[in-house]
Amino acid sequence: MAQHAAGLASEKEARDVAEAARESEWSGPSFVRELFLGRFRLDLIHPHPAEDTAETARAKPFMDTLRHFLKRVDSDMIDRTGDIPEEYVQELRDMGAFGIKIPTEYGGLGLSYTSYVKAMAMVTSKDGSLTALLSAHQSIGLPQPLKLFGTDEQKQRFFPRLAKGAISAFALTEVDAGSDPANMHAHAEPSADGKEFILNGEKLWCTNGTRAELFVVMARTPDVVVNGKARKQITAFIVEASTPGVEVVHRCRFMGLKAIENGVIRFTNVRIPRENILWGEGKGLKLALITLNTGRLTLPASAAGGSKALLQASRTWANERVQWGAPIGKHEAVAQKVAMMAANTFAMESIAGLTVGLAEQGHYDIRLEAAIAKMYNTEHGWHIVDDALQIRGGRGYETADSLRARGEQPIPIERAMRDSRINLIFEGSSEIMRLFIAREAVDHHFKTAFALVDKDSSKSEKAAAFGRVMKFYPTWYPARWIGKGQLPGSFGEFGKLAGHMRYAERHARKLGRAIFHAMVKLGPKLERRQLVLFRAVDIGAELFAMTASCVKARMLGEQGNKEAATLADLFCRAAKVRIDQLFAGFYGDFDGEMYRVAQQVMKGEHAWLETGIISLLDDEASTTASRTTAARNVEVPQPV
Ligand SMILES: Cc1cc2nc3c(=O)[nH]c(=O)nc-3n(C[C@H](O)[C@H](O)[C@H](O)COP(=O)(O)OP(=O)(O)OC[C@H]3O[C@@H](n4cnc5c(N)ncnc54)[C@H](O)[C@@H]3O)c2cc1C
Structure with missing residues (x-):
C-alpha cells in the first residue's frame, strides 16, 4: 500500500479526482488534438478568424474611455503603496469595466470575449495589479461560471450587481x-x-x-x-x-x-x-x-500586450543608448534580442488572437489550444521581460521611482518583471498545463489500446481493445508517413512561409508517430515519463505557434501588411531549431540519472555541498522541513 502524508490524498486518489472531473468528451474539433494524432488539420484554423468590425465599433467607446483612464493611472504609486485607490476602482465601475462580457440585458457592456481580452491586454501593458482586479473578477470570478452554468434565476439575481461592480x-x-x-x-x-x-x-x-x-x-x-x-x-x-x-x-x-x-x-x-x-x-x-479552460484565455493576450509594451521600450533604448561607439542595438548580441522579441511577440499575439477567435466560434473545443496558449505565452513573455531588462542594463534593474528621482525616464521594467513571474504559476502552472496537454495528447491511444497492456484489465476488455487496435492502427499508422508537406510547392499560398508550413505538416506526422512509438516502447510507464511527454507537448506547442503565426501573417499579408511575414519567418526558423532539438533528445540522454540524483539530493545525500552559507530556512520553516521528511516516505513508482 502506498503511504501518504497524514490527511493528504494518495497519488491514486489525486489522479482519480482529477480524472473524474476531466471533460472526457470532445464537444468539437481541435487543431491541437489532431496535431498530437499526427494529423495537420490546417482547415480548422485557417483562415485566421477575421476581425468583427461591428464588434470593434461597438467596443470603441469603452476602449477609448479605458485608454484615457489608464494614461492617467499612477501605477508607480499603486506599486509603491500596495493599494488601488477607491477612486480608480469606482472609475472602472462607472465605465463598465467589471461587466465587459455581461449581457446588456443585465446591465453589462455585452461585449465579446475578443473585446474583453483586448481590454485586458491594454490594462496589462500599463498595470498588472489592475489586470488582476478585473480579470480575477471576469475570467474566473462569478460572471464566468454564472454565464456558463447559472440558472436564469441566479443570472437575474447576480449579473446586475456584478455588472455594476460588485467585485x-x-x-x-x-x-x-x-x-x-x-x-x-x-x-x-x-x-x-x-x-x-x-x-x-x-x-x-x-x-x-x-x-x-x-x-x-x-x-x-x-x-x-x-x-x-x-x-x-x-x-x-x-x-x-x-x-x-x-x-x-x-x-x-x-x-x-x-x-x-x-x-x-x-x-x-x-x-x-x-x-x-x-x-x-x-x-x-x-x-x-x-x-479555467476559457478563463485562462485572458493570460495569453495579457502576456502579448505586456510584451508589446516591453518591445517598444526596448527598441527605443536600443536606438538611443550608445556604448562602444554605437547604439547598443547595433551590437549583434543586443540586436538578436530585439529581433526575437519582435518575432516572439508576433507569435504570442497570433496564438492569443487565434485561440480567442476559435473560442468565439462556439463549436470549437478550445481546451488544448487555451492550455498551450497560456503555457507558451506566459513562458515567452517571461523571456521577453528578461531580455528587456538586460537591454536596459542597470536601468532595467532600477525602480521607476528611483529613475524618476534622478531625472531619467521612469520605464518600469523592474516592476514588469516582478508582476509577470506569477503568470507561469497561477491559473494552471506550466507543469500542470503540460500534464493536462499530455493527458489529452495520448488520450486516443489510451482509449484504443491501453487495456491491451494494462495488467488489471480482463480478458474481455483486452479482446475489445484488440478489436479497436486492429480497426484504427492499420490505416492510421501508414498514413502518418505520407503527406502534403513532402510535396515541393505545396502550401504555395503562404508565399515565403510555405516552407515552414510544409515543415509543420511533416513534423505533425512525425510527432504523431513519435507519441505512438513511445506508447509501444514504454507502455503504461509512459504516463510517468513526464520529461518524454513534456517534450512531445513542447513540440506540439511549437508547431501550433508556427502555424498560428503563418496563418496570421497570411491574413495580414492579404490586407497589405508585408512586414508580418518577416516576423513569422524569423519566428518559424527559431521554432524549427527548437523542434529539431526536442526530437533529437526525445527520450532524454540522462533523464534517469537526473531523477536519481534528485532523489539523492532530496534525501540530503549531497548536503555536503551546502556549507559556508546562512540557511534560508528559519525556525518557522523547519515545520515545512519536517513535512518534507514525511513526504519522503511517499511511495511513488519511479518513472525511470
Ligand atoms: C498571486 C496569486 C494569485 C492567485 N489567485 C488565485 C485565485 O484567485 N483563486 C485560487 O483558487 N487560487 C489562486 N492562486 C493559487 C494558484 O492557482 C496556485 O498557486 C497554483 O494552483 C499552484 O499551486 P501551489 O502554489 O500550491 O503549487 P503546488 O501545487 O504546491 O506545486 C508546486 C510546484 O510543483 C509543480 N507540480 C505540482 N504537481 C506536479 C505534478 N504532478 N507534476 C509535475 N509538477 C508538479 C507545480 O507546477 C509547481 O511548480 C493564486 C496564487 C497566487 C500566488
Missing part, C-alpha cells in the same frame, strides 16, 4: 490543495432541513478576496457511493461576503502585483442557501476546470 473572487486553492484539488478540506454539510449548506474551511491566495462582495467557493460535500466505493464530491457555491462567518484573516503580499487584493478567507459555519449552488451538487471541480 467577485474564485476560491479553489487551499494550503494543501494547490495544483491537487483532491487535498481539499473546505467542506459544506447540508442542514437538517436540507435547505442550506453549512460551509467550513479556509481558502488561500484568493484574488479579490479582500475586497469581494461575492465568492465562488469550491468545497467538499458528502461523498456519494459509486459501484460500492465512496467518491469524493466537490460542489461550487455562490457565497455572499456579508454572510456571518465569512472572514478575511490575512492579506497576502507578493514579489509583484503589489496591490493585488489577495487573501486567506476563512469560512466558519457559513449558511448558504441551496439555491446558491452553481450547476449542481458534486459538479464543483468540473465547473472550476471548465471555468
Whole structure:
C-alpha cells in the first residue's frame, strides 16, 4: 500500500479526482488534438478568424474611455503603496469595466470575449495589479461560471450587481490543495432541513478576496457511493461576503502585483442557501476546470500586450543608448534580442488572437489550444521581460521611482518583471498545463489500446481493445508517413512561409508517430515519463505557434501588411531549431540519472555541498522541513 502524508490524498486518489472531473468528451474539433494524432488539420484554423468590425465599433467607446483612464493611472504609486485607490476602482465601475462580457440585458457592456481580452491586454501593458482586479473578477470570478452554468434565476439575481461592480473572487486553492484539488478540506454539510449548506474551511491566495462582495467557493460535500466505493464530491457555491462567518484573516503580499487584493478567507459555519449552488451538487471541480479552460484565455493576450509594451521600450533604448561607439542595438548580441522579441511577440499575439477567435466560434473545443496558449505565452513573455531588462542594463534593474528621482525616464521594467513571474504559476502552472496537454495528447491511444497492456484489465476488455487496435492502427499508422508537406510547392499560398508550413505538416506526422512509438516502447510507464511527454507537448506547442503565426501573417499579408511575414519567418526558423532539438533528445540522454540524483539530493545525500552559507530556512520553516521528511516516505513508482 502506498503511504501518504497524514490527511493528504494518495497519488491514486489525486489522479482519480482529477480524472473524474476531466471533460472526457470532445464537444468539437481541435487543431491541437489532431496535431498530437499526427494529423495537420490546417482547415480548422485557417483562415485566421477575421476581425468583427461591428464588434470593434461597438467596443470603441469603452476602449477609448479605458485608454484615457489608464494614461492617467499612477501605477508607480499603486506599486509603491500596495493599494488601488477607491477612486480608480469606482472609475472602472462607472465605465463598465467589471461587466465587459455581461449581457446588456443585465446591465453589462455585452461585449465579446475578443473585446474583453483586448481590454485586458491594454490594462496589462500599463498595470498588472489592475489586470488582476478585473480579470480575477471576469475570467474566473462569478460572471464566468454564472454565464456558463447559472440558472436564469441566479443570472437575474447576480449579473446586475456584478455588472455594476460588485467585485467577485474564485476560491479553489487551499494550503494543501494547490495544483491537487483532491487535498481539499473546505467542506459544506447540508442542514437538517436540507435547505442550506453549512460551509467550513479556509481558502488561500484568493484574488479579490479582500475586497469581494461575492465568492465562488469550491468545497467538499458528502461523498456519494459509486459501484460500492465512496467518491469524493466537490460542489461550487455562490457565497455572499456579508454572510456571518465569512472572514478575511490575512492579506497576502507578493514579489509583484503589489496591490493585488489577495487573501486567506476563512469560512466558519457559513449558511448558504441551496439555491446558491452553481450547476449542481458534486459538479464543483468540473465547473472550476471548465471555468479555467476559457478563463485562462485572458493570460495569453495579457502576456502579448505586456510584451508589446516591453518591445517598444526596448527598441527605443536600443536606438538611443550608445556604448562602444554605437547604439547598443547595433551590437549583434543586443540586436538578436530585439529581433526575437519582435518575432516572439508576433507569435504570442497570433496564438492569443487565434485561440480567442476559435473560442468565439462556439463549436470549437478550445481546451488544448487555451492550455498551450497560456503555457507558451506566459513562458515567452517571461523571456521577453528578461531580455528587456538586460537591454536596459542597470536601468532595467532600477525602480521607476528611483529613475524618476534622478531625472531619467521612469520605464518600469523592474516592476514588469516582478508582476509577470506569477503568470507561469497561477491559473494552471506550466507543469500542470503540460500534464493536462499530455493527458489529452495520448488520450486516443489510451482509449484504443491501453487495456491491451494494462495488467488489471480482463480478458474481455483486452479482446475489445484488440478489436479497436486492429480497426484504427492499420490505416492510421501508414498514413502518418505520407503527406502534403513532402510535396515541393505545396502550401504555395503562404508565399515565403510555405516552407515552414510544409515543415509543420511533416513534423505533425512525425510527432504523431513519435507519441505512438513511445506508447509501444514504454507502455503504461509512459504516463510517468513526464520529461518524454513534456517534450512531445513542447513540440506540439511549437508547431501550433508556427502555424498560428503563418496563418496570421497570411491574413495580414492579404490586407497589405508585408512586414508580418518577416516576423513569422524569423519566428518559424527559431521554432524549427527548437523542434529539431526536442526530437533529437526525445527520450532524454540522462533523464534517469537526473531523477536519481534528485532523489539523492532530496534525501540530503549531497548536503555536503551546502556549507559556508546562512540557511534560508528559519525556525518557522523547519515545520515545512519536517513535512518534507514525511513526504519522503511517499511511495511513488519511479518513472525511470
Ligand atoms: C498571486 C496569486 C494569485 C492567485 N489567485 C488565485 C485565485 O484567485 N483563486 C485560487 O483558487 N487560487 C489562486 N492562486 C493559487 C494558484 O492557482 C496556485 O498557486 C497554483 O494552483 C499552484 O499551486 P501551489 O502554489 O500550491 O503549487 P503546488 O501545487 O504546491 O506545486 C508546486 C510546484 O510543483 C509543480 N507540480 C505540482 N504537481 C506536479 C505534478 N504532478 N507534476 C509535475 N509538477 C508538479 C507545480 O507546477 C509547481 O511548480 C493564486 C496564487 C497566487 C500566488
